Amino acid sequence: MNALGTILKLKRIEKKIRQEDLCQGICTTSYLSRIENNKTIANEEIYRLLFDRLGLDYDKIFKLSSQLDKRIEKWYEDLLNRKYDTENIDELKELAFTAGGETSIKFEIVYCRYLLMNNQLEEAEKILMNLRKIFRPELSRNFFIYSNVLVYYYILVGGYSQAAEAGLALTRLVGYENLGKDFELGIFNYNLGLSSLKHGYYETALNYAEKALSIFKDGFYIDRAMDCLIILGVCHNNLKNWDKAIYSFELAKRTLQFLPEKVHERYWYMISNNLGNCHEYKGEYDEAVHYYLQALKYLADQNKIIPLINLIRCYYNMGDLKSARFWLESAERTIKLGKVSKKEWIQIDIFSTLLKEPLSLEEINDIQKTSIQYFLSIEDWIHTIRYCGLFAKLYESQNRYKQANELYKIAFQANEKIKSGGDSL
Template identity: 25%
Template sequence: MKLGDRLKFARLMKGMTQEETAEGIISVSYLSKIENNQAIPGEEVLELLFHRLGIHRGENGTTPSWHESVMAWYKAMTDKDVPTAKERYETVKKQCGESGDAEATVYFQLMRIRYLLLLRDVKGAEAAARSVQEWYEALDDTMRYYYWKFFGLFYYCQEKYDDALQCYQKAEGLIGAERRPNWEEADLAYLLALAYSRTWKVFPCIRYAERALALSQAEYDLRRSAECHILLAICYRRCGEMEKAIDCCLLAQKAARLADDRLLIGIVEHNLGHLKGLKHQYREAVQHYENSLMYKAEAPLADRFITLLALVREHYAAQNYRKALAAAEEGWQQLRQSDGGVTGHYEYYLHFSVYRLLLSGEGEAFERLLKHEAIPYFQKRKEYEDAARYAEYLADYYARERQYKQAAHYYRLGCGLLRKRTDA
């Protein structure tokens, strides 16, 4: 922040008018020129203004001493280095608090949103975000950049992908306000690519993923490079470019192994399993999914559930119903034993419940679950592929029960949902 911007920001944060700030020190017109960086006050005037606004002296308008600590903390969060981020938290909090600088307070509160999201504390991040919203008009462009970036991440964690994309785009519009390091530009490009992927906008996703990849490779960031290759593999799969998708996965696998990141290797194995399954290479697909579960042994439950579900579906598609039921039961048991239980992982409660009933006799409970819970739930979340799959299962059930009108209705619904996914 320039000196004038810093003075204006501190004044706005204290809720003071220019008249109140300038009284007994300088004229309002001169203060206005200082705040607009059109004049530089003398040392005595600057000392008085700093005292009135509660700004600690000693930096002479240059980058404050706390700023370096805040940015090092932020870099640890961007790198998903949870231990380092936790270690730095109290130090940065204390340093920003003791600075007496309104700018430090806002930076800390902004970065705290990112910190709580790193810890997967979405409720805490929401409270932190609300506290920052009221300061928006007082923020400069750099602060607004972080504001929109972190709000985008917050919405993404809430699975509000359209809102996340809009926030990231606003951040992108502010990224040119000052020169930023490659890793920062790579991070925003990757987040944009993720949001485009979630909203099924394949070609923008490829463009941003390739940009993030180029910037990450220039920084020798193996983890982010692997993540970009995974995202590109997903895009090429959606375009039907299966061999290119597999090549991207293999590049991601190499980078993840060099980074010695077990979770990333597990994610790559999962994607390879999906690609092999689409090519009807059942044994290879199952092997990749089992490898993925092995690498994800210490990962959060949601990361394991997604692979267990894929394994259920792979066995089911290959008509190996015994193994499919065993995998569904394993997922169900893990779900029941988890801290969050059914409430914390409701979507997987639905998935595993559907397959447990499908593979053990169907009946009215199966019909009720699909008709009144699973299909409406995934439709509402715009998870059109899952909703279409379950609509087809229900249509097949009605066809076996010779309820052909109902069967036709759900076959049509499934086709319509798949069109929505394609048009999304």
């Protein structure tokens, strides 16, 4: 019933009626202000009188608002369950905007979720930014859904720190867990875990992913639990908890049998590539190569660039430059087939330079400075550590110990960023 206050306020403003004129002979101006801001619930007679003065039918608005709310909630639930076409959106939109108030606001929030799931990011962004002007952190169902959709939007556009901030605005509200179903809370925690992982806050990501996994396991949401296991494995890997990382990925392997075959290749790629990362971090390059080669099998040619880079790096670190060049040529062919990120371009440039013959010290210095500065600029601490180590060993082989030590210092500082980052969100 609190939504009625918002409807009153919107309709009063729409009709350009002052508060004192609307409430004259019904209640005080201060009491109307409290009603409009949903700080109190008036008795039904006061609502009737106020709506009547606005020329509105209280019973019709109340009934329509109640029915529409259930319909919008069902649509939102369907979207969370990845069901795209269960609602007549144009009809629902017209009804929601007729009802106005919290009902129309809820429609817009859920509609944004629909747009995001259909990759209509620009339209969703416009609506979300307009909604931001009217929302303040509050213990309400609409703010709960809005926060969830906003987190999802920021993840899709790569704004991982903004996603974390949007999520934290909700978690600071005491009792926010009571505003959504367990399944919704699981998705919320998963998304916060994913955004923390992408931003390099691995301890924080572990915490959220474990919360989400607990919810999804209890509710038998196997596909969602699978996603959480992948996050846990990646986090443990980057935190050098390799036994825990391998355990998470092995558990993911066993879980895969309960999922439809159409998703198996995607998960097999993630499991194989991450197990390769795990063994590479441990210096077990033969094992790492085995898993990276497996990962390649599950990808189309234009999408193979990440495991190809991993293979090049492994063979380079093993001293097998012939194999490294072979996979570099394959990566260069792959670049021509599809879109490649700047981070991937930088890594290809590193090995295109280092695998040249002859190779000058000036060329090493140039690619080292360019690449490490880039990784630092995007706060990619993992690649900073990985390539600082690679270049430091190369400098050591040429008796350039001062330059090697400088890179080891940068790698140490990046590692400290990872450790402290988990506590800073």
